[in-house]
Amino acid sequence: MKRVEPMTLFGYNKLQAEVKDLKEVKRPGVVKAIEEALEHGDLKENSEYHAAKEQQRHIDGRLADLAEIIGNAQIVDPSELEHAKISFGSTVVLMDLDTDEEITYVIVGGCESNPDIGLISFASPLAKQLLGREEGDDFKAKLPNGEREFEILEVKYQEIVFECN
Numbered sequence: 001m002k003r004v005e006p007m008t009l010f011g012y013n014k015l016q017a018e019v020k021d022l023k024e025v026k027r028p029g030v031v032k033a034i035e036e037a038l039e040h041g042d043l044k045e046n047s048e049y050h051a052a053k054e055q056q057r058h059i060d061g062r063l064a065d066l067a068e069i070i071g072n073a074q075i076v077d078p079s080e081l082e083h084a085k086i087s088f089g090s091t092v093v094l095m096d097l098d099t100d101e102e103i104t105y106v107i108v109g110g111c112e113s114n115p116d117i118g119l120i121s122f123a124s125p126l127a128k129q130l131l132g133r134e135e136g137d138d139f140k141a142k143l144p145n146g147e148r149e150f151e152i153l154e155v156k157y158q159e160i161v162f163e164c165n
Helices: 009-038 047-071 125-130
Strands: 005-007 073-075 091-096 101-108 119-121 138-143 146-156
Touching: 005 009, 009 047, 009 073, 047 073, 101 125, 119 125, 125 138
Parallel strands: 005 073, 101 119
Antiparallel strands: 091 101, 091 146, 138 146
């Protein structure tokens, strides 16, 4: 079964830019570093060679990961979705009932998540428990740091800001 990876066009373009950078800038730079290190002779004690080969393996692994993610990508325009219930692209305002703290999250694709600015992956433990819920719902969320109780104060769509300036 193919695993679908929902993301916005922003996320898809971000992944494509990373692939381009890895293929056109970083990998050729590493190949050049390997060639230069080979000129130093003995490979057993050639730390530059071993470091460059390790970096090449890392880049190749990341390229393979990106190829799989992009191959499974499903570009979603959240502005076209219904947001009466929490779904991909929804902005959700929660009240932590233990601390009375208001928290705002936007549910995005895995490659777009940035919890520091309130963007959480649809596959995160909290987002999985939010999906399908409505404004006014109270629920207990089982999170990695323990169970917390929330009330959903607001569910809406607003344009997603992916990077803070």
